[in-house]
Amino acid sequence: MSTTTLAPRLHDVLRGASIQQQITTMIDDLIARLPNSERMSSEERRGMIARYTAVLEGNFIYWMSAAYLAVKSEQVRPILLENLHEEIRDAHPLMLRRFAVAAKAFPTDTDALEVDADLTKVRLFLGKLQGVPIVLMMAFFEGFIQKFMSYLADLAAEQGSDERVYTDVHGVCDVEHTQELFRALSLEMAHHPVEADADLFEGVELLRTLLQTIIFGPAK
Numbered sequence: 745m746s747t748t749t750l751a752p753r754l755h756d757v758l759r760g761a762s763i764q765q766q767i768t769t770m771i772d773d774l775i776a777r778l779p780n781s782e783r784m785s786s787e788e789r790r791g792m793i794a795r796y797t798a799v800l801e802g803n804f805i806y807w808m809s810a811a812y813l814a815v816k817s818e819q820v821r822p823i824l825l826e827n828l829h830e831e832i833r834d835a836h837p838l839m840l841r842r843f844a845v846a847a848k849a850f851p852t853d854t855d856a857l858e859v860d861a862d863l864t865k866v867r868l869f870l871g872k873l874q875g876v877p878i879v880l881m882m883a884f885f886e887g888f889i890q891k892f893m894s895y896l897a898d899l900a901a902e903q904g905s906d907e908r909v910y911t912d913v914h915g916v917c918d919v920e921h922t923q924e925l926f927r928a929l930s931l932e933m934a935h936h937p938v939e940a941d942a943d944l945f946e947g948v949e950l951l952r953t954l955l956q957t958i959i960f961g962p963a964k
């Protein structure tokens with residue numbers, strides 16, 4: 745193998761590692777800012793679970809489907825399909841609904857409308873069907889969800905619920921999902937790179953804003 749073929753590959757690997765590190769740092773920053781659940785009021789805890797449910801229950805499969813439609817690399821599609829398959833086969837939206845109902849935090853119309861503006865921005869971004877930025881957003885999402893699960897379980901426990909199927913399943917399976925999405929990202933970047941001036945982090949930034957609204961409530 746000549747150095748001319750090795751060089752771009754090494755560059756891709758290093759670039760992928762750097763992007764993964766940036767995403768991990770963004771997730772860890774958000775997790776570090778989570779409010780202490782014991783110092784929150786019951787209504788604040790209920791609101792966070794409800795806003796999370798309002799976004800995740802109906803959108804996760806939609807967003808992963810958008811990633812599937814957007815990618816162009818044949819090697820990437822099976823990775824995303826496996827994720828979708830598991831979501832539907834194991835009825836993950838049902839797990840989340842049960843979790844929210846058990847914590848008496850099923851979203852009201854007010855909860856849903858509090859996340860509406862930020863959710864709309866994410867949906868419109870997905871509609872542009874840009875493979876690499878969407879897969880990056882989903883890698884950020886899976887990585888966040890996995891690290892958020894024990895906190896979400898604690899919130900529900902403080903609300904008097906012992907329903908933990910959703911949080912137990914996602915604290916474990918999303919570790920592998922996150923790694924698989926980073927593998928999907930490097931494959932898509934290698935075979936169908938974005939334009940030099942494209943904003944790779946557009947979806948990540950929009951999703952981070954939405955997650956902040958879920959966690960802290962709408963800006964007053």
Ligand SMILES: [Fe+2]
Nearest residue numbers: 804831836914
């Ligand atoms: Fe899931």
